Amino acid sequence: SNSTERRGNKSSQNATMSTERTKRRQPNILITGTPGVGKTSTAKLMADRTGLHHVNVGELIKQNNFYEGRDEALDTNVLDEDKLLDAMEVIFEQAAQAGKGIVADFHSAELFPERWFDLVLVLRTKTEILFDRLTQRGYSEKKRSENMEAEIMQIILEEARESYAPEIVHEVPSNTPEDAESNTVRIQQW
Numbered sequence: 327s328n329s330t331e332r333r334g335n336k337s338s339q340n341a342t343m344s345t346e347r348t349k350r351r352q353p354n355i356l357i358t359g360t361p362g363v364g365k366t367s368t369a370k371l372m373a374d375r376t377g378l379h380h381v382n383v384g385e386l387i388k389q390n391n392f393y394e395g396r397d398e399a400l401d402t403n404v405l406d407e408d409k410l411l412d413a414m415e416v417i418f419e420q421a422a423q424a425g426k427g428i429v430a431d432f433h434s435a436e437l438f439p440e441r442w443f444d445l446v447l448v449l450r451t452k453t454e455i456l457f458d459r460l461t462q463r464g465y466s467e468k469k470r471s472e473n474m475e476a477e478i479m480q481i482i483l484e485e486a487r488e489s490y491a492p493e494i495v496h497e498v499p500s501n502t503p504e505d506a507e508s509n510t511v512r513i514q515q516w
Contacts, residue, residue, distance in 0.1 A: 352378055352427025354418070354442055355513065358435040358486060359449035360477040362459040364500040365431035368449060372429045372510045379421050383432035386413065401469065407437060418442060435486035445516070446490050447509065448483045449500035 355378065357365045366382055373380035386392070392409040396402070414430075421428050427444075435446060451459070456477055460470045476482065486495045498512075499505045 351425045352376070353444040353516075354421075354427050355429045355445045355447065356435060356438065356443045357429060357431040357447045357449060358433065359482050359500065360451070360456065361433050361465075361473050362456050362463065363449040363451040363477070364506060365433070365449055368447075368500065368506045368509055369429045369431040371506050372513055375510050376427075376429070376514060378427045378429040379417075381414070381417055381428055381430040383410070383414070383430055386410070401466070411438070414438070414442075433482065435482060436489040438489075440490055443490065444494060445513075446486050446495045447513075448486050448495065448497045449509075450483070450497055451477065451500050453478060455501050 355372070357369045357372070359365055366384075369380050369382070372378060387405060387410055390409070390413060392406045392413070393403040394406045395404045397404050418428060430438075430443075435448070453474055457470070457474060460473055465473070483495075483497055498509050500509070
């Protein structure tokens with residue numbers, strides 16, 4: 327897949343990242359998890375508190391129509407990964423030049439080059455809370471059960487652990503507004 331190709335060789339990535347890091351004074355953080363766990367709310371709060379630049383990847387995709395087509399069986403659009411990653415590369419470069427870090431939120435972790443993020447937070451939500459959130463969003467029964475199953479099976483957590491160094495991947499609770507608050511405080515202290 328394209329995301330694997332993009333990761334490229336580790337030593338050249340590390341060289342690139344070390345120059346990016348020297349320009350940046352703040353970390354780049356990815357907040358990921360199953361739809362409905364509170365990624366965007368947490369990322370917004372974190373951006374407000376820390377001055378990090380918030381990138382809502384789902385909105386970026388919608389606003390720029392980064393789609394290759396539609397999957398009718400899954401009732402979803404098919405992402406054009408190259409267009410998205412090219413646009414995000416520019417956002418990361420601009421933030422680095424401004425000395426700012428980024429807090430990005432998206433339901434997938436494996437898509438992005440490993441070098442982009444210093445920390446990956448995987449938000450986890452109790453299934454009964456997630457069920458209610460997805461119902462409030464008007465998700466179809468099929469879409470809701472797929473997302474519930476993904477949360478129960480820890481799909482996003484496993485994906486993050488396979489895609490990034492284990493020491494930067496942290497699983498955190500996201501059941502209440504207080505959880506978002508405490509996750510944000512932990513990042514501020516970090």
